[in-house]
Amino acid sequence: MNASVSHYLHQLKLCAGSQTSSTAKKLHAQIIKAALHLCPPLPNTLLGVYGKCGLVGDALHLFDEMPHRDHVSWASLLTAHNQASLPHRTLSMFRFMYESDSLLPDHFVFASVVKACSSLGAIRQGKQVHARFMLSQFCEDDVVKSSLVDMYAKCGLPDNARAVFDSISKRSVVSWTALISGYARSGRKLDALEMFEKLPVKSLFSWTALISGLVQSGNGVDALYLFIEMRREGVDIVDPLVLSSTVGACANLAVLELGKQVHGLVIGLGYGSCLFISNTLVDMYAKCSDILAAKYIFGGMQQKDVVSWTSIIVGVAQHGRAEEALTLYDGMVGAGIKPNEVTFVGLIYACSHVGFVSKGRAIFRSMIEDYGIRPCLQHYTCFLDLLSRSGHLSEAWNVINSMPFEPDEPTWAALLSACKQHGDTQMGIRVADHLLSLNPEDPSSYILLSNVYAGAGMWENVAKVRKLMTAREVKKNPGYSSIDIGKESQVFYAGETSHPLKDEIFDLLKELDAEMRKRGYVPDSSFVLHDMEQQEKEKLLFWHSERLALAYGLLKAVPGTPIRIVKNLRVCGDCHTVLKFISSIVKRDIIVRDATRYHHFSKGECSCNDFW
DNA sequence: ATAGGGTTAG
Numbered sequence: 001m002n003a004s005v006s007h008y009l010h011q012l013k014l015c016a017g018s019q020t021s022s023t024a025k026k027l028h029a030q031i032i033k034a035a036l037h038l039c040p041p042l043p044n045t046l047l048g049v050y051g052k053c054g055l056v057g058d059a060l061h062l063f064d065e066m067p068h069r070d071h072v073s074w075a076s077l078l079t080a081h082n083q084a085s086l087p088h089r090t091l092s093m094f095r096f097m098y099e100s101d102s103l104l105p106d107h108f109v110f111a112s113v114v115k116a117c118s119s120l121g122a123i124r125q126g127k128q129v130h131a132r133f134m135l136s137q138f139c140e141d142d143v144v145k146s147s148l149v150d151m152y153a154k155c156g157l158p159d160n161a162r163a164v165f166d167s168i169s170k171r172s173v174v175s176w177t178a179l180i181s182g183y184a185r186s187g188r189k190l191d192a193l194e195m196f197e198k199l200p201v202k203s204l205f206s207w208t209a210l211i212s213g214l215v216q217s218g219n220g221v222d223a224l225y226l227f228i229e230m231r232r233e234g235v236d237i238v239d240p241l242v243l244s245s246t247v248g249a250c251a252n253l254a255v256l257e258l259g260k261q262v263h264g265l266v267i268g269l270g271y272g273s274c275l276f277i278s279n280t281l282v283d284m285y286a287k288c289s290d291i292l293a294a295k296y297i298f299g300g301m302q303q304k305d306v307v308s309w310t311s312i313i314v315g316v317a318q319h320g321r322a323e324e325a326l327t328l329y330d331g332m333v334g335a336g337i338k339p340n341e342v343t344f345v346g347l348i349y350a351c352s353h354v355g356f357v358s359k360g361r362a363i364f365r366s367m368i369e370d371y372g373i374r375p376c377l378q379h380y381t382c383f384l385d386l387l388s389r390s391g392h393l394s395e396a397w398n399v400i401n402s403m404p405f406e407p408d409e410p411t412w413a414a415l416l417s418a419c420k421q422h423g424d425t426q427m428g429i430r431v432a433d434h435l436l437s438l439n440p441e442d443p444s445s446y447i448l449l450s451n452v453y454a455g456a457g458m459w460e461n462v463a464k465v466r467k468l469m470t471a472r473e474v475k476k477n478p479g480y481s482s483i484d485i486g487k488e489s490q491v492f493y494a495g496e497t498s499h500p501l502k503d504e505i506f507d508l509l510k511e512l513d514a515e516m517r518k519r520g521y522v523p524d525s526s527f528v529l530h531d532m533e534q535q536e537k538e539k540l541l542f543w544h545s546e547r548l549a550l551a552y553g554l555l556k557a558v559p560g561t562p563i564r565i566v567k568n569l570r571v572c573g574d575c576h577t578v579l580k581f582i583s584s585i586v587k588r589d590i591i592v593r594d595a596t597r598y599h600h601f602s603k604g605e606c607s608c609n610d611f612w
Numbered sequence: 613a614t615a616g617g618g619t620t621a622g
Contacts, residue, residue, distance in 0.1 A: 009613080041613040048614065075614040082615095111615035147616045177617035208618040241619040248620070279620045310621045345622045378622065 005039050012045050021053040028062075044072045051080025056089075069101050075108035078116070087116035091125065107138040111147045118151035126151050142168050146175035153182020158191070173201070177209045184213020189222060204235055204242065212245035220249035224258065240271040247280040254566045254593050256288035257484050279307045286315025289564050289591040289598055304335070310343045317350035319598050320607025325350035326359070341373050345382055352386035353609065360386040377405040381414050388418025389611055393427065409438055409445075416448055420455055421611060428452040443469070443476045444570075481549035481567045481592075485556045492548040495540070505551040509542065512551075516581040524574045541574050546592060550579065554586060562589040570594050580604050 008031055015023045028046055031037050043066050050059035059080045066073060074097055081090040094113050097103050105113065110133050117126035126148075133144055145168045152161035161182045168175055176199050183192035196202070196210050207230045214223040227246045237243065243266055250259035263281060271277050278301050285294035298304070298312045309332040317325040329347055332339060339347075344367045351360030364383050367373045375383075380403045387396040396415060400407055412435040419428030432449035439445055446469050453461040469476075479494040492499070499505065513521075523538045546567050553563040571579070571594045583590050584604035592599045600607035 012613095045613050070614095072614045077614095079615070106614090108615045115616070141615090143616050145616085150617060153617090172616080174617045179617090181618065203618095205618055210618090212618060239619090244619045276620055281620095283621060305620095307621050312621095314621060340621090342622050349622085376622095382622090 002036070002039065004034060005036055005042060008034075008036065008042060009045060012042075012049050016049045016052045019053050021055050024049050024053045024055065025058070028058075038067070041072070044070070044076055047073060047076040047080070051076060051083055054084060056080050056084040056086065069103075071103060071106045071109060074101070074103060075106070075112060078109060078112040082112055082115050082119070085119075087119045090116035091120070091122070105132070105136070107141040107144050110136070110138060110141070110144045114144065114147040114151050118147070118154045121155050123151075123155040123157070126155065140169070142170055142172065142175070146172060146178060149175050149182070150178035153178050153185070156186055158182045158186045158188055173203070173205070177206050180206060181209035181213045184210050184219075185216045187217035187219065189214065189219060202233075202235075204238060207235055208242040208245065211242055211249075215245045215249045215252065218252070220253045223249045224253075237269055240266070240269070240274050240277050243269070243271060244276050244280045247277065247284045251280070251284035251287040254288050255484075255489070256285075256290055256564065257487050257489070259284045259288050273302055275301070275303055275305060275308070279305075279311055282308060282311045282315065286311065286318065287593070289319070289593050289600075291315060291319045291321075304337065306337050306340055306343065309335075309337055310340070310346060313343060313350070314346035317346050317353065319600060320353055320609070322350040322354040322356065326356075339367075339371065341367075341376065341379070344371075344373065344375075345378055348379060348382035348386060352382060352389055353611075355386075355390040355609075357386060357390045357392065377403075377408060377411065380405060381408075381411045384411060385414040385418070388415055389421065391418075391422055393418060393422060393424060397427075407434070409435060409442070412438065413448065416452070417611070420452055423455070425452060425456040425458075428455075440472060441474060443474050446474060447476070477569060479545045479567070479569045481545040481565050483549040483553050483563070483565050485553065490549070490552060492545045492552065494545045495543045496545070496548060497543075499548070499552075501552060501555065504555055505548055508551045508554060509547055512582055512585060513542070515585050516578065519581060519585075521577065521581055524577065541572070544572065544575050546571060546575050547578065550582065550590060554588070560588070562591055565590070565592045567592060567594045570596055571599060576606065576610070580606055 008027065011027055015027060031042055031046065036042055043062070047059055047062055050062065059077060063069070063073060063077045078090045078094060081087070081093070090112060097105065097109070110129065113129050114126065117129060130148055133139060138144060145164050148164045149161045152158070152164065161179055165171070165175055165179045176195065180192050180195050180199070183195060192210060192213065196206065199206055211223045211226050214226065223245065227242070243262070246262050247259065247266070250262055266272055266277055266281070278297055281297045282294050285291070285297060294312060294315050298308060301308060309328065313325045313328050316328065325346065329339070344363065347363050348360055351363060360383065364375070364379070367379070368375065380399065384396050384399055387399065396418065400411065400415065412431050416428060416431045416435060419431055429452060432445070432452050435445045436449060446465055450462050450465040453465065480491055482489055482491045523541055525538060525541060546565055549565045550563060553565070557563055571592055576599070579590055579592065579599070579601045581604065583601035590601040592601070597608060
C-alpha cells in the first residue's frame with residue numbers, strides 16, 4: 001500500500017477515536033489535495049469517520065459522490081444514520097441498495113438494518129429482514145443473530161428473541177444481555193433472573209440490563225433489591241447508567257427516603273454533576289413530592305437539556321403550580337432549548353390545572369405551527385381535559401370526534417371527570433359506557449360509572465353497577481397508603497384495625513372528626529359502593545387508608561414538617577374534603593401522591609383545585 | 613476498512 005495512504009488511514013483512525021469533526025473535514029481536504037480520495041480504503045474509512053463524528057450530512061454527500069460503492073460503503077453509511085438516531089433514514093436508504101448499486105445485503109448491512117428496525121419498533125419490517133437474512137448466505141452469522149435477539153426483545157416479543165438466541169452457535173455477552181434485557185422489560189421476571197443466573201460472567205453491563213429492564217416494566221421493588229445485591233457483590237460502578245435506572249425506580253415508587261440515599265451514593269461515586277443523572281434526580285424528587293429539592297437540583301445544574309427543562313416543568317405542573325410551569329417554559333425558550341412533544345404534554349397539563357383555556361389553546365397551536373409537532377393522542381387528551389374542566393363540554397366532544405385517533409381510556413376518563421364536575425349526567429353515562437366497553441376488567445371504570453350515578457342520585461343504577469361487578473368478578477383493588485417516618489416506612493390498608501397504635505389513631509381521627517363537623521363538614525358517602533345504612537358508610541370512609549396514614553403521621557412525624565403520603569388508588573372525594581379540613585385544623589401541609597396526581601393540602605386548600 | 617447489548621422527561 002502507498003505510504004501516504006497508510007499515513008491518512010492512521011490519521012483517520014485517530015480522528016474516529018477522538019470524534020473531532022473539524023479534524024475529519026481537514027483530513028478529507030488533505031486527501032483530496034493529495035489526489036488520494038479514490039484510493040481504497042480511504043473513501044470508506046472517511047465515510048465511517050464522518051459517521052462517528054456525527055456528520056451524517058457530510059457522510060451522505062461523500063457517499064453520493066463515490067464512483068465505486070461496495071458493501072462497506074453501504075454498511076458505513078447505514079451505521080452512520082443509526083448512530084445519528086435516524087433509523088428511519090437507514091431503512092429508507094437500504095431499500096435503494098440493490099436498485100442503485102445492484103448489491104445484496106451482507107452480514108454487516110443486515111446487522112445495521114435490524115438495529116434500525118429495533119430502534120423504531122418496526123416489527124413487520126424486522127420480520128421481513130429476518131426472513132431475507134435466513135435465506136441469505138450469511139444466515140449463520142452470530143452477530144446478526146444477536147441483533148435479531150435485541151430486535152425481538154425491544155419489540156416486546158421475548159419468545160421470538162429466545163428462539164433466535166437458542167439458534168446461536170457461539171453465544172456472546174451481547175446476545176445474553178439483549179435477551180435478559182428483553183425478558184426484564186417485558187415483565188418476565190423469572191425468565192430474566194434464570195438467564196441472568198446462567199450468565200457465566202456478570203458485568204456492570206448485564207446488571208444494568210436486568211435492573212433497568214425491571215424498572216421499565218414496573219418492577220421497581222425487584223430492581224432495587226437487585227441493585228443492593230449488585231453493590232454487595234462489589235461490582236464497580238464505572239459508569240453511571242445503572243444509577244439513573246435506580247433513581248428512576250425510587251421515582252416510580254415515590255420512595256423519598258430511599259431516593260435520598262441513592263442520591264447520596266450518586267454524589268459519593270462522583271456522578272453528582274452528570275447530566276443524565278441530574279435529570280433523573282429532578283424527576284425523582286418531583287415524583288416523591290419534594291418539589292423544593294427538585295427545583296434545587298435543577299437550579300444547580302451546570303448544563304440543562306430539553307429533558308432537564310421538561311422534567312421540572314412537568315414536575316411543577318403536576319404539583320399544581322401552573323404559572324410557575326409557564327414561567328419556566330419562558331426560561332427554557334429564552335435559554336435556546338427547543339421544547340419537544342413531552343414538554344407540550346406538561347404545558348397543556350399545567351394550563352388545564354388552572355383553567356387557562358385560551359393560553360392552552362395558544363400553546364396547542366404553537367406546538368403545531370411553531371415547532372412542527374403533530375399532536376399525539378396524549379396531547380389531545382390533555383387538551384380535552386382543559387376544555388372539559390373549564391366547562392367547554394361541547395367543544396371537547398367535537399375535539400374527540402374530529403381528532404385523528406381512537407380515544408383510549410385516559411381520554412374518556414378526562415371527559416368523564418368533567419361530566420361529573422358539571423353535573424352532565426347524560427353525557428357522563430355515555431362516556432362511562434365507552435370506558436367500560438374498552439376495559440371491562442378495570443375496577444376503576446366501574447367506580448367512575450357508579451360515581452356518575454351517585455352524583456345524580458340514581459341509587460338503583462349504583463346498585464346495578466355493583467351487581468355487574470360481582471357478576472363479572474371484577475374486584476376492587478384494596479386501597480393502601482404508605483408514609484415515611486424518618487427512615488421507616490409504614491403501610492396502612494383501608495379498614496385495617498390491627499396496628500399497634502390503632503387506639504391512638506382512632507382517638508385522633510375521632511377528635512378531628514368532631515372539630516371538622518363543627519366547621520361544617522358533612523360526610524359525602526356517595527363514594528362508598530355498598531348498600532348499607534348511612535352510619536355504616538361513614539364508618540367505612542372513616543377507615544380509608546390515607547386517613548390512617550395521616551393520623552399516624554400526625555402522631556409520629558417531627559412537628560411542623562409536611563406529611564407525605566403515597567396512595568395506590570385515587571383519593572376519594574370525601575377524603576379530599578377531610579384532608580383539606582385537617583390541613584387547616586392542625587396547620588400542617590399534607591402532600592398526597594395518589595394513583596393519578598399530587599395533592600398539596602395547605603390551609604384548607606388543595607393544589608389540584610378540587611379537580612382530579 | 614464496515615456490524616450486535618445497558619441510561620433520563622409524558
